[in-house]
Amino acid sequence: MTQRDNEYEQKQRKKIIHIKRSHLFILLGLSIILTAILAVTLTLGIQHWRSGLDKEQRYSFSKVEKVYQTLNNDYYKKEQSDKLAQAAIDGMIKELKDPYSEYMSKDDTQSFNEDVSGDFVGIGAEMQKKNNQIQVTSPMKDSPAEKAGIKPKDTVTKVNGKSVKGKPLESVVKEVRGKKGTYVTLTIKRGEHEQELKIKRDKIHVKSVEYQKHDHIAVLKINKFQNNTSTELKSAILKAHNEGIRRIVIDLRNNPGGLLDEAVKMANLFIDKNHTVVKLKKGQHTEEVKTHNDALAQAKDMKVSILVNEGSASASEVFTGAMKDYNKAKVFGSKTFGKGIVQTTQEFKDGSLLKFTNMKWLTPNDHYIHGKGIEPDTKISTPRYQTLSVIPSDKTFKVTNKSKHVKTMKIGLTALGYKVNNESTTYDQSLESSVKKFQQNENLKVTGEFDKETNDKFTQSLVDKANKQDTVLNDLLKKLK
Template sequence: MKKFHFAMLLFLLVFLTAGITTFALAFGDEKVVQNPTVNEREEFDKLYTVFDTLKQDYFKDVKDSKLINGAINGMIEALDDPYSDYMNEEEANSFHQSISSSFEGIGAEIQEQDGHIVIVTPLKGSPAEKAGLKPNDKVITVDGKSLQGMSSTEAVTLIRGKKGTKVELSIMRTGMEEPMNVSIIRDTIPLQTVYGKMLDGGIAQVQITSFSQNTTSDLEKVLTEMKDQGMKGLVLDLRQNPGGLLDQAINISSMFVPNGKIIFKVEDRAGKIQEYKSENQGNSTTPLVVLIDKGSASASEIFAAAVSESAGIPLVGETSFGKGTVQRAQDFEDGSNIKLTTEKWLTPKGNWIHQKGIKPDYEVALPEYASLQIIDPEKEYKISSSGNEVKSAQKMLKAIGFDPGREDGFFDQNTENAIKALQKDAQLDQNGVLSGKTTMMLMDRLRTQIEQNDTQLMKAVELLKAQMGS
């Protein structure tokens, strides 16, 4: 495949480039200001004046590095672009860990939107997913500290932490009247990105959770395993995939887009457009359907648009996230770095999906109970309790077969009896109180129920069977 002329383009929170770009803004004493090179840049006169004034007249001493970092950060923030960011050494180190084999944290991709930190998607099997976090949840506070106005990189440094430690998030979800507190125990988050299993009728479901360093090779291995198990049709699941390495998205797109067909286009600030085409050396004839949802972003959207517009492959699910820009990152010698938006990408037909997303060919929603409010396992709900959490619990109980007979948020005797029935079935202490292990069991069973009644997957299987003539 033709080498991608960017050193490496990444999406969302995973951006790196090969090599180090030196970016020198000279701040300092009068000697620096009088440097002939600096005098040629009159636009910096005001900046140097402010620097010198703060150094000389501020009521206490300020480190040069703090002022310089602040100036750089201010320039990046002035772009009003959630995908451009400046990272100090500590933040950059956390950033680089994002494409390592593993990291320690809660396992959720986040981004800044309109001054808020928003969950893009929880990673598969992560503490964040198990705690019930959903795409578009707003993180209001971390351990009581407000995230208002923070960049996503700053928020990441607060949310991540050592395995086994607890972090308290305050979450606001659409439809909620007030934030809910969620306690999550951090863990090691392995970056396994491809999961495959055989369904009935020779149909394989292969999920790609992100586009990381080894995703192409891992997908090839999983597809070989599925073929060995009799795969006749394939559902490629990109739901809640926040993106990742662009070269991986290109490689994987080329596995399914015919040779010579456009995968995507890149348009720079001057309006110059460059096309990137498939160099497919094989001829995949396996019927394919792709699943997307509102958590499918960035590189996932490049893949979805490529197979849809250049290969006629049907998309099923919900409209995707809508990230149509390209970022580069530049590392500095002191360990800090900046990432900045440099181009926008277009679909093969020239569409810019930024802030609009990709609309699937078949729009299918998950059952209503798939988006119920999280219940905090550290809280206790019992007779006479009331509120949105109780209402959510009642709907969960009904969904998993323990109908309490009401869904109005008032904890009555029938609600207690339903919880006791769940506790008995799960071999837990039958005290009729919703908390701790009972809450976790309730949410675990709901998750299983969602998987067993995956309406989006069912539609994809239906389409494949029609293609396969069965």
């Protein structure tokens, strides 16, 4: 390399160094700005990703936020922020037009969780409102109520010294329940005698499976699908097997459903491992929910009948559909409700909860029963009086009135043994005469008008008749003999 070359190279180095020094602060400034832009963009991107909303959804929801902010800040009178938020949530739920989707407050969420778990804290006494009185239907076995001496048909007049007169049943039940280990004082009237009972609250488990033996047949009544229902059913099957019974009736009438996984576990008692119990479908995606265990050996020995009606819904239909598709049971009764959709829940930090429909379900053989129900193999009709709609209690009916509820009165009174000439919707002299006889027999004021007191007694009489005379179950037992 020549001397001239060295001089040229040195000049170039000085030039480069000179350029870097002169632009150093500009480059640093640009770097900081670009880093900030990148950080903001990345942060917004993560927020948008976490929100789960696309660009159009974010734009739509930004209007909701803007309206909320405007009303909060500029409305002419002060409104509570939480009530505005609640109204927005209620509006979104209402727009779904889905009776199975709902938003629950913290208190409602607690009741919901107790319902699906079957566990609550209280005294263990089932109550009903009868003739405007709070009456104990029955104390649960080994419950604090039973140990305290509460008997069926006891009337509760006070809770913690305060009268329950005129209070709704739900309100009284809420007062009786409380924290585990605390006490509640009930004033109980039995006949003419009144006494106070101080009862310690405890954790109560409501059994979802009831066992009854009818000669060589075991009837297993399942009230709802809650935590451990499958375990309770397994115990009932083992009990029947140990007693030498090889025929069981699984009674799902008026069972509204409950936990889907319990329906799958129940089916697994009869259906072998790796078999599909239900197919869950959302859009184009289908998930098959399969059995995880071998079927119960004792269940394989059983001849199974399932009894359903129009009140058997949701998880009841999942179980029935699977058992029917695999020919594990014969289905009796009347067509089921037809609820072929599934709900899930999302609980929030404040204890509130959103329950919403997120998919539909199909039986193993791809039957979609929503709005259709499951047809029984053998139909056993429910007595007409057990399918009657409720008559409004805030209205009094009398001669010359015309209403669909008048026909309900006529069918119900006929079932109770009172003579009615026809089933028209006109409140005629024949109906008035029957109402008077009913009022007289039930120690009511005899007016011939179908008022609130008459309505309450009428409804209770039909319920009592249904409980005492289960004609559908009796018909099934005759068929199985």
